[in-house]
Amino acid sequence: MNHEKHTPIKISRKKEEVKQQLKKLGMMIYQSLNNGIFPEVIFPSRSVRNIVYNEELKQYVLGQSMVRRSSQNIKHIRPFTQLIWLASFVNKLINEGKTSTLRDVFYSSQAYGIDFTDQDESDEMITDLEVLLGRAREDFNVYPEERSAIFGDLTIEYTVPGYEGKRLNLASHPDGYLIGPSLSTAEFIDTSAEMVIAVEKGGLFTRFVEENIPKRYKALIIDTAGQPPRSTRYMLRRLNQELNLPVYILTDGDVYGEHIAMVIISGSANAAHLRELTVPSAKWIGIWGSDIIEYKLPSVRLTEADIKRIYELKKDPRYKGGIWQRELDVFLEIKRKSELEAFSKYGLTTITDKYLPKKLSEIKSF
Amino acid sequence: MNHEKHTPIKISRKKEEVKQQLKKLGMMIYQSLNNGIFPEVIFPSRSVRNIVYNEELKQYVLGQSMVRRSSQNIKHIRPFTQLIWLASFVNKLINEGKTSTLRDVFYSSQAYGIDFTDQDESDEMITDLEVLLGRAREDFNVYPEERSAIFGDLTIEYTVPGYEGKRLNLASHPDGYLIGPSLSTAEFIDTSAEMVIAVEKGGLFTRFVEENIPKRYKALIIDTAGQPPRSTRYMLRRLNQELNLPVYILTDGDVYGEHIAMVIISGSANAAHLRELTVPSAKWIGIWGSDIIEYKLPSVRLTEADIKRIYELKKDPRYKGGIWQRELDVFLEIKRKSELEAFSKYGLTTITDKYLPKKLSEIKSF
Numbered sequence: 101m102n103h104e105k106h107t108p109i110k111i112s113r114k115k116e117e118v119k120q121q122l123k124k125l126g127m128m129i130y131q132s133l134n135n136g137i138f139p140e141v142i143f144p145s146r147s148v149r150n151i152v153y154n155e156e157l158k159q160y161v162l163g164q165s166m167v168r169r170s171s172q173n174i175k176h177i178r179p180f181t182q183l184i185w186l187a188s189f190v191n192k193l194i195n196e197g198k199t200s201t202l203r204d205v206f207y208s209s210q211a212y213g214i215d216f217t218d219q220d221e222s223d224e225m226i227t228d229l230e231v232l233l234g235r236a237r238e239d240f241n242v243y244p245e246e247r248s249a250i251f252g253d254l255t256i257e258y259t260v261p262g263y264e265g266k267r268l269n270l271a272s273h274p275d276g277y278l279i280g281p282s283l284s285t286a287e288f289i290d291t292s293a294e295m296v297i298a299v300e301k302g303g304l305f306t307r308f309v310e311e312n313i314p315k316r317y318k319a320l321i322i323d324t325a326g327q328p329p330r331s332t333r334y335m336l337r338r339l340n341q342e343l344n345l346p347v348y349i350l351t352d353g354d355v356y357g358e359h360i361a362m363v364i365i366s367g368s369a370n371a372a373h374l375r376e377l378t379v380p381s382a383k384w385i386g387i388w389g390s391d392i393i394e395y396k397l398p399s400v401r402l403t404e405a406d407i408k409r410i411y412e413l414k415k416d417p418r419y420k421g422g423i424w425q426r427e428l429d430v431f432l433e434i435k436r437k438s439e440l441e442a443f444s445k446y447g448l449t450t451i452t453d454k455y456l457p458k459k460l461s462e463i464k465s466f
Numbered sequence: 467m468n469h470e471k472h473t474p475i476k477i478s479r480k481k482e483e484v485k486q487q488l489k490k491l492g493m494m495i496y497q498s499l500n501n502g503i504f505p506e507v508i509f510p511s512r513s514v515r516n517i518v519y520n521e522e523l524k525q526y527v528l529g530q531s532m533v534r535r536s537s538q539n540i541k542h543i544r545p546f547t548q549l550i551w552l553a554s555f556v557n558k559l560i561n562e563g564k565t566s567t568l569r570d571v572f573y574s575s576q577a578y579g580i581d582f583t584d585q586d587e588s589d590e591m592i593t594d595l596e597v598l599l600g601r602a603r604e605d606f607n608v609y610p611e612e613r614s615a616i617f618g619d620l621t622i623e624y625t626v627p628g629y630e631g632k633r634l635n636l637a638s639h640p641d642g643y644l645i646g647p648s649l650s651t652a653e654f655i656d657t658s659a660e661m662v663i664a665v666e667k668g669g670l671f672t673r674f675v676e677e678n679i680p681k682r683y684k685a686l687i688i689d690t691a692g693q694p695p696r697s698t699r700y701m702l703r704r705l706n707q708e709l710n711l712p713v714y715i716l717t718d719g720d721v722y723g724e725h726i727a728m729v730i731i732s733g734s735a736n737a738a739h740l741r742e743l744t745v746p747s748a749k750w751i752g753i754w755g756s757d758i759i760e761y762k763l764p765s766v767r768l769t770e771a772d773i774k775r776i777y778e779l780k781k782d783p784r785y786k787g788g789i790w791q792r793e794l795d796v797f798l799e800i801k802r803k804s805e806l807e808a809f810s811k812y813g814l815t816t817i818t819d820k821y822l823p824k825k826l827s828e829i830k831s832f
Contacts, residue, residue, distance in 0.1 A: 210764055
């Protein structure tokens, strides 16, 4: 198996580093003002032209272009002020041990007379701060609204206020634990797990728990609930990097399922400035187009939108070669797609007892 | 406070009752066949004409019309067979301690040559079985795909296989516990909670945990994640009935939020055959249209669709009188709506420290 290098960073140390970065930013502003210089910030550009595909990393990254935002430039004053306000807002969040959603940030600005036109604008500014600090927004306590879930033998220790030092084993609630700010920032203490299986759907997550997959395969299970929220991708990355666990992804057998796997593995163009959200060694184990044929799965005809999406992804550099291009071609050829639940035609446990072990042993031999 | 009568039924006893009902149904079929009679089933009709509003219960219920499905009638054979297959399928689920989603049921039928045309048809049949047994589908182990979450000081004891007798306190994971089959069927052992607060959004759920609302207000918190899945409404009902806890509902300040509260309280026309999904004593505490004015909340203009929806609900018998009609009128009058996050304009804790206590004390004086 091709594991990435093991480079865990203690969560608490990471938070300390972010605080230092924010302090440095603030100091820089003050010093500029004290020295009679207009303060400015410089960071990599996120313009489409500066988002390039890196063959080696197999993900989109930012190129060499930089943007400068100077308080001397009348056109820059608004975004410059918004960015500095945001930095002070998240600094307060971290110091008080609070978290915020993207939407909360939008409304919070309204008390300061530098309000954003709409949430798109405040979301953009949060991304700018990510680029400036080189950190995912989760590192400065801004979380998405959506949550997905995890189950399995992993003992964690919380670092959030009120729970510091408390431990919990994630096999104690069979319906699963939400992956929110507390879990994302918990330290991993102990696990007997030897792999992580990410599944696209809540129903299948429950099936896996009922069929004892976590014990039988020594696996942690994650319900991505469709395209996983960023905090879940971050969690998958941590499980892979810190615990050295291989990650397998199981999705519906269609172009959207394939893309869920791709985003977990290679990230998205929107997050080209971040490395903390990818799991380059993760494997998409199914449902492949070729599985629809091999397992005689009930299937439905592709729609025009499905076909259009396949042609789009065929041109995407992340889909060049390997199973990625091959399975897009199979979908196009058979013009059919199948859902994970389609296995139920052959009994509720066919997916856990026949399909999963077969695919896992195939993928390990790659 | 106006609590309903306290009529808890032990979860394990309930499951035993369902098994008896299914057995009786099977026996009836066999006996008819043995006696040379075409088997048939009779149950209340769910046609629109037979769904009537009950003023006293304040919910839609089924009227007196019955439907008969006889294996003697060539037109009935297909739905009759589907219904009996479904009964045998869920009987197997219960006996094996497994659960299924609606979608799994649809695919599972395909192995039996009595497959449904589409999932709408199998969903309809599941509802027919609910009517026939007078039970929510969760009682016969068919669960929705969606999950919402709970947090607070409630100790539960599982009844699902592999976890029987194990206990867990729902304050141990601050991101929250998914409400799935295991939690829905757990016995409630102990709680210090004196109320349940259901909130519409995950972000606010996290805020409430961070601001210690569960301890400060002795409250269990539920994230309904929009219109709550049925298993969550069922959970709210159980917390209200078995633990005698009042339920307060906090939603966005718009017609959809108001309707989330209404469905928790009075149920929906689709589920007119069920009483187990309503919490008649629950209270909608906000955001009311009048709160938007009183608290000077940032708001946006109603869309044409919002206004159309308000006029629809104004004619709905559930919305006759009280705050229900009044607040619909306020929305129409001010032509504005606000989200829960809008309070962040006045600081992230304004909603927990000012709005919530004020509304709770107002509602208790009603």
